[in-house]
Amino acid sequence: MALVSVLIPAYNAQKTIGETLKAAQQQTYGDLEIIVVDDGSTDETADIVSQVSDQDPRVSLIRQSNTGVAVARNTALARSKGSLIAPLDADDLWHPTKIERQVANLLKAPDHVGLDYCWFVDIDADSKITRCYMSRLQGDIYQPLIVGNFIGNSSVPLIRRTLLEQIGGWDPGLRAANAQGCEDWLLYLQIAERARAVLSPALLVGYRQLPQMMSRNVRQMTQSYELTMNYARASRPNVPEDLFAKSRRDFDLYISGIQDTTRTSKIQEMLAATRRDLGIRSKRGGFSSDLARGLLRTVLKVYHLGTNVSASIHGCHFGTIEPNTRCPICDPLE
Numbered sequence: 001m002a003l004v005s006v007l008i009p010a011y012n013a014q015k016t017i018g019e020t021l022k023a024a025q026q027q028t029y030g031d032l033e034i035i036v037v038d039d040g041s042t043d044e045t046a047d048i049v050s051q052v053s054d055q056d057p058r059v060s061l062i063r064q065s066n067t068g069v070a071v072a073r074n075t076a077l078a079r080s081k082g083s084l085i086a087p088l089d090a091d092d093l094w095h096p097t098k099i100e101r102q103v104a105n106l107l108k109a110p111d112h113v114g115l116d117y118c119w120f121v122d123i124d125a126d127s128k129i130t131r132c133y134m135s136r137l138q139g140d141i142y143q144p145l146i147v148g149n150f151i152g153n154s155s156v157p158l159i160r161r162t163l164l165e166q167i168g169g170w171d172p173g174l175r176a177a178n179a180q181g182c183e184d185w186l187l188y189l190q191i192a193e194r195a196r197a198v199l200s201p202a203l204l205v206g207y208r209q210l211p212q213m214m215s216r217n218v219r220q221m222t223q224s225y226e227l228t229m230n231y232a233r234a235s236r237p238n239v240p241e242d243l244f245a246k247s248r249r250d251f252d253l254y255i256s257g258i259q260d261t262t263r264t265s266k267i268q269e270m271l272a273a274t275r276r277d278l279g280i281r282s283k284r285g286g287f288s289s290d291l292a293r294g295l296l297r298t299v300l301k302v303y304h305l306g307t308n309v310s311a312s313i314h315g316c317h318f319g320t321i322e323p324n325t326r327c328p329i330c331d332p333l334e
Contacts (some may be wrong), residue, residue, distance in 0.1 A: 001031040003083030004158070008036045009072030013090035014044040016208065019094055019127070021059065023093045029100040035060045035076040036090075037140050040066030043089075051274040062194065070170035070183045073154075077169050085159045086101050092155040093127060095323050099201045102158040114163040114195030115188075117151045127206060127318045140309035143239060146232050147247045149185040151197075152163035153207045156186075163195055174224050181217065181224035189232055202323035204264035218255055225251050 006024050010017055017036070024034050037059060046063055056269040062075060071092040073087060083108065086099060098118065106116040122131040135150035144150065167190045170183050191197075229244060269278060312329045313321050 001029075002084050002103060003031050003033065003082040004029065004084045004086050004103065005076075005080035006032055006034040006086045006088050006099075007076035008088050008090055009035065009039055009069050009076065010036055010049070010090035010149055011039045011066065011069075011072075012041045012043045014041075014048060014089035015050050017045055018052070020088065020090050020092060021049065023096075025056055025059070026096050027094065027099045028096050029103055033057055033080065033177060033317045034100065035058065035080055036061050037072040037076045038063045039072040040064065049269075053095075054159050068172060068175035070172040070175060074169040074172070077164060080161075083161050087154045087159075087160050087166055089153070089155050089208070091124065091208040091210065092153070093208075093318050094155070094233070095202070095204045095318075096202040097202075097279055097323065099158065101202060101204065101206055101323075104196055105200045106158055106160070109198050110192040110196075111200050112196055114160045115151075115191050115197045116158045116200055117156050117197060118200040118204040119203055120152050120156055120207050121203055121313075121318060121321075122209045123206040123318050125208075125210060127208075129206070129313050129316050129321070130209065132203060132327040134201075134203075134326075136144065136199065136201070137197075139196050140192070141197045142189065142236065143240070143243055144227070145189050145192050146239060148250050149182075149188065150189050151184070153205070154184045155205050155207060158284060159191065160195075163191060166194065167191065171185065175224070175326060176229060177227060179220060179223040180309075181221040181226050185225075186228045186231060189228070189235070193235060201320060203325060207320035221257070222251075222255065251270060301314045 008017075008020065009025070013020075021034065021036070022128045024032070036049045036059065038049065038145050042319045046061060049059070049061045053061055060079075062079060064072070064075060077085065084103065085101075088094065102118060106113065109116075117135075119132070121129045124130055133150070141150075167187070170187055171190075171289060174180050174183055174186070190235070197294055200320075231238065233244065313325055313327050314329060315332065
């Protein structure tokens with residue numbers, strides 16, 4: 001069995017760190033080490049982790065002054081021993097079979113495959129599901145990653161250690177530029193430059209959505225996104241500009257959901273973003289089918305049109321769902 005290192009950066013996470021640690025401890029894959037980096041918390045986060053580590057030798061705690069999520073993850077990476085790395089945010093949850101499934105999938109893949117990702121759901125403060133994400137992309141994922149971070153969040157992937165070491169871990173430069181938020185997206189682009197990806201097609205991660213989340217800071221997230229796309233442009237100058245235009249349109253839709261969750265606002269922002277995208281495409285002479293498909297997906301997700309809402313897992317506690325469940329609201333066209 002391969003040793004898997006679970007890396008958990010934590011900052012003022014006393015409300016969630018206990019549940020997150022439990023999700024890591026209860027993995028059916030047994031060969032784990034769980035490293036928590038307390039990144040200058042001023043609450044009881046470190047005390048909670050210490051109590052858990054006293055009972056479970058797989059859990060260890062590192063304390064440091066506040067330096068940001070990228071540095072905290074790199075601190076954990078430097079102290080870890082596993083050949084496979086599983087990042088986990090201090091407020092997210094895993095299904096018990098998450099690591100077992102991903103290890104099996106990644107280890108049977110060729111050596112040029114460096115990352116396994118799975119499906120995930122958004123969860124609220126009570127760990128109830130609010131939305132599901134089910135991408136099906138595999139292989140060379142660099143260009144699809146420009147359009148959007150379909151891997152989703154830091155708690156999703158299982159990554160080969162050698163690949164992370166080649167890259168140098170997570171880039172702290174976004175925090176230095178006061179632009180935190182897209183560290184994961186930037187890392188996935190760097191991974192995709194060097195390796196291929198495989199998918200474990202199951203809902204294995206609960207991604208916590210809270211008002212104080214870093215990704216809720218619109219100005220900071222926008223700057224972080226722009227710096228990440230600047231990296232992608234410089235790294236692969238031959239990538240068609242249409243991909244970056246589509247990426248910006250989708251990012252605008254995401255930002256609109258942060259700023260105002262009313263349906264009217266969402267539709268207005270969707271039309272504004274689409275208008276810009278259509279303006280670019282009209283100069284090239286045509287309307288693309290992938291744009292139409294993307295718009296239809298967005299409308300279906302906003303209004304739940306043509307779906308069996310009663311069959312949805314929305315509102316269910318993450319711990320009660322089966323990983324192979326499908327959501328007719330979030331995945332209506334498959």
